[in-house]
Amino acid sequence: MNNTFDFSEFSRQSPKGIVVNYFIILYKSLKSSWVLIPILLTKDTSELNLTKIGLAVLAILIYILIRAVLVYLNFKFKIKDNAFILKQGILNKSNISVPFEKIQHINFKQNFIQQIINVTQVEIETAGAKTVEISIKALSREKAEALKQALFSKMQEVTAIENNEPSKEILHKVSVKDLLKISISENHFKSLALLFAFIFSGYVQVKDFLETLELDQKFDAVLEENANSLLGDLFLMLFLLVFSFIISVVISFVTTFIRHFNLQVSIENNRLEINQGLFTKQNNILKKQKVQSIEVSTNPIQQKLGIYNVIFKQAVSGKINYKKIIKVVGFNQAHIEILKNILFLNTDFNNQEKQKPDVYYKTQLFFRYFLLLLLLNGIFGLISNSLFLVNLLLIPFFVVLVLLKYKKCYYSFNNDMLLVGSGQIATKTTYFEHFKLQNIKMKQTVFQKRKGVVNLVLQTASGKIVLPCIKTSKAIEMYNFMLYKSETSVEKWM
Numbered sequence: 001m002n003n004t005f006d007f008s009e010f011s012r013q014s015p016k017g018i019v020v021n022y023f024i025i026l027y028k029s030l031k032s033s034w035v036l037i038p039i040l041l042t043k044d045t046s047e048l049n050l051t052k053i054g055l056a057v058l059a060i061l062i063y064i065l066i067r068a069v070l071v072y073l074n075f076k077f078k079i080k081d082n083a084f085i086l087k088q089g090i091l092n093k094s095n096i097s098v099p100f101e102k103i104q105h106i107n108f109k110q111n112f113i114q115q116i117i118n119v120t121q122v123e124i125e126t127a128g129a130k131t132v133e134i135s136i137k138a139l140s141r142e143k144a145e146a147l148k149q150a151l152f153s154k155m156q157e158v159t160a161i162e163n164n165e166p167s168k169e170i171l172h173k174v175s176v177k178d179l180l181k182i183s184i185s186e187n188h189f190k191s192l193a194l195l196f197a198f199i200f201s202g203y204v205q206v207k208d209f210l211e212t213l214e215l216d217q218k219f220d221a222v223l224e225e226n227a228n229s230l231l232g233d234l235f236l237m238l239f240l241l242v243f244s245f246i247i248s249v250v251i252s253f254v255t256t257f258i259r260h261f262n263l264q265v266s267i268e269n270n271r272l273e274i275n276q277g278l279f280t281k282q283n284n285i286l287k288k289q290k291v292q293s294i295e296v297s298t299n300p301i302q303q304k305l306g307i308y309n310v311i312f313k314q315a316v317s318g319k320i321n322y323k324k325i326i327k328v329v330g331f332n333q334a335h336i337e338i339l340k341n342i343l344f345l346n347t348d349f350n351n352q353e354k355q356k357p358d359v360y361y362k363t364q365l366f367f368r369y370f371l372l373l374l375l376l377n378g379i380f381g382l383i384s385n386s387l388f389l390v391n392l393l394l395i396p397f398f399v400v401l402v403l404l405k406y407k408k409c410y411y412s413f414n415n416d417m418l419l420v421g422s423g424q425i426a427t428k429t430t431y432f433e434h435f436k437l438q439n440i441k442m443k444q445t446v447f448q449k450r451k452g453v454v455n456l457v458l459q460t461a462s463g464k465i466v467l468p469c470i471k472t473s474k475a476i477e478m479y480n481f482m483l484y485k486s487e488t489s490v491e492k493w494m
Contacts, residue, residue: 004142004146005143005146005147005150007077007078007079007146007147007150008078008079008080009078010076010077010078010087011076011077011078012072012073012075012076013072013075013119013136013137013138013139014119014138014139014140014143015072016117016118016119016138017072017075017119017137017138018068018069018072019068019113019117019138020113020114020117020119020121020137020138021067021068021069021071021072021137022064022065022068023113024137025064025067025068025071026061026064029060029064067090070090071088071090074087074088074089074090074093075087075088075136076088077134077136079150079151079154082099082100082154083097083098083099083100084097084098084100084103084124084134084151085097085098086098086134096134098124098126098134100151100154102126103124103125103126103151104125104126104287104290105123105124105125105284105285105287105290106122106123106124106125106147106148106151106152106285107122107123107125107282107283107284107285108120108121108122108123108144108148108281108282108283109121109122109123109280109281109282109283110277110280110281111279111280111281112279112280114137114138115279115281117138118140118141119137119138119139119140119141120138120139120140120141120144121135121136121137121138121139122135122136122139122144122147122148123135123136124136124151168266168267168268168273169266169267169268170264170265170266170267171265171266171267171272171335171338172263172264172265172328172330172331172335173263173264173265174260174262174263174264174329174330176257176261178330179253179256179257179260179261179263179329179330180253181305181307182256182260182302182307182309182329182330183249183252183253183255183256183257184249184252184253185299185301185302185305185307186252186256186299186302256329257278258277258278258279259276259277259278259327260276260277260328260329260330261276261277261278262275262276262277262278262281263275263276263328263329263330264276265328267338267342270288270342271285271286271287271288272285272286272312272339272342273285273286274286274326274328276328284326286312286314286326288342288343289315289492290314290315291312291313291314291315291343292313292314292315292432292436292460292461292462293313293430293431293432293433293436293460293462293465294310294311294312294313294339294340294343294430294431295310295311295313295428295429295430295431296308296309296310296331296336296428296429296430296431297309297310297311297423297426297427297428297429298426298427299425299426299427300425303427306332306333307329307330307331307332308331308332308333308335308336309327309328309329309330309331310327310328310331310336310339311325311326311327312325312326312327312328313325313460313462313463314326314462315461315462325462340431343431344416344417344431344433345416345417345433345491346414346415346416346417347417347431348414349412349414349417349419352412352413352414352419353412354410354411354412354421355410355411355412355470355474356409356410357406357409357410357453357467357468357469357470358451358453358469358470358471360448360451360453360469361406361409361453361468361469362402362403362406364468364469365402365405365406366402369398369401369402372398373391373394373395373398376390376394377390377391401424404423404424404425405422405423405424408421408422408423408424408427408428409421409422409468411467413434413478413481413482416433416434416435416485417431417432417433417434418430418431418432418433418434418458418465418482419431420432420465420467430465432458432460432465433491434481434482434485434486434489435485435486435489435491436460436461436486437458437459437460437482437483437485437486438459438460438461438486439459440456440457440458440459440479440482440483441456441457441459442454442455442456442457442472442475442476442479443455443457444472448469451469452471452472453469453470453471453472453475454469454470454472454475455467455468455469455470456470456475456478456479458482
């Protein structure tokens with residue numbers, strides 16, 4: 001254990017923490033006020049007083065600096081008796097005391113700024129009635145390691161692990177070439193939807209700015225030239241689709257590269273250690289008890305390439321936190337089998353029959369897509385005269401999506417686990433152990449009651465799992481069985 005640092009007395013972060021705090025506050029300020037930028041750009045420069053604007057910006061920057069310094073000065077922590085103690089706050093001061101037995105994980109993280117100034121962010125994850133997450137933004141790597149060791153030495157379970165001195169085995173490592181294959185084979189519909197959402201959300205703010213460039217008139221001229229014929233409409237639609245698809249591929253590659261750069265998964269004493277990230281380097285340790293479920297996903301292209309992505313869902317208290325959902329890409333089938341053996345007791349479903357939802361679920365899906373079709377017809381009716389062509393493309397597409405979703409939806413369970421299949425273009429498989437169930441509900445609409453089906457909703461410590469349109473008799477049987485397994489189990493789920 002590193003005894004260089006004394007944590008029995010209150011200590012502060014590295015003075016470089018002022019820089020980290022400064023950029024965090026600056027980022028939050030810009031994020032909340034970015035909509036003002038297009039408005040300023042559209043103003044006549046003669047109406048702007050650049051001196052006043054410059055002074056206002058300078059005053060804001062000075063205020064942010066003062067706030068960053070005060071946050072640094074008022075952030076203190078120490079280890080005392082059987083708890084980690086943290087004091088923080090400028091006007092509203094808080095004093096947090098976390099017993100060692102509540103500490104689940106201690107993770108390291110580095111964003112782009114932290115990498116430049118060579119400091120490490122330490123995140124202490126805890127469990128309780130209210131989840132307390134402590135984030136120490138700026139420690140030297142040596143002090144961060146010393147704090148981690150000091151906390152681990154107080155935790156009986158980790159102490160036992162350290163005494164065994166387990167060897168670390170690298171399970172999975174992803175190269176830049178692998179990331180390129182993964183990003184190209186990703187489902188680009190999400191990136192496409194993100195692109196359209198960004199365009200529509202920002203259009204109102206930048207509308208005046210675009211008008212000053214006369215881009216709207218130019219675009220209208222292109223539409224008028226091509227709207228006189230069905231062939232022109234088809235050409236324009238194909239051009240927009242191809243262009244949008246290319247942009248979505250670029251977005252997928254950039255996001256995949258940034259999130260999963262230098263990805264490495266290691267196994268140590270049946271724990272998983274995951275390191276990944278370009279601008280924000282993340283180090284996560286996953287314990288068997290805290291992983292509530294995993295979701296294995298692939299799509300037709302990735303399946304041909306032998307690529308599987310895994311989402312690990314961890315236990316949380318209260319509101320679901322996206323930080324607790326960790327995605328690892330580029331696994332192969334052998335990796336998946338190893339993960340299942342590490343995390344779960346019994347993943348053998350060979351002798352178990354796959355159960356399908358009632359066919360009424362297909363009716364529900366068709367009705368939902370019919371409502372979506374009406375909405376899209378209303379939108380396209382305002383901007384195009386080719387509703388026939390639009391419906392000629394959308395109706396078969398929606399029918400295929402409904403049939404695929406129903407085909408891939410199933411569930412199966414053995415004595416220890418529940419297996420849930422889902423997806424449309426992608427194929428998703430969720431693994432969940434019965435004893436980790438928090439509560440279970442049967443929900444039923446008026447129309448479902450007539451058909452004798454219910455939705456079975458499983459509440460876990462990492463979110464909900466919904467089994468749609470199960471026959472009422474079958475749902476009651478599953479309800480009683482899973483409730484019994486969760487109430488009689490002595491296994492730890494946290």
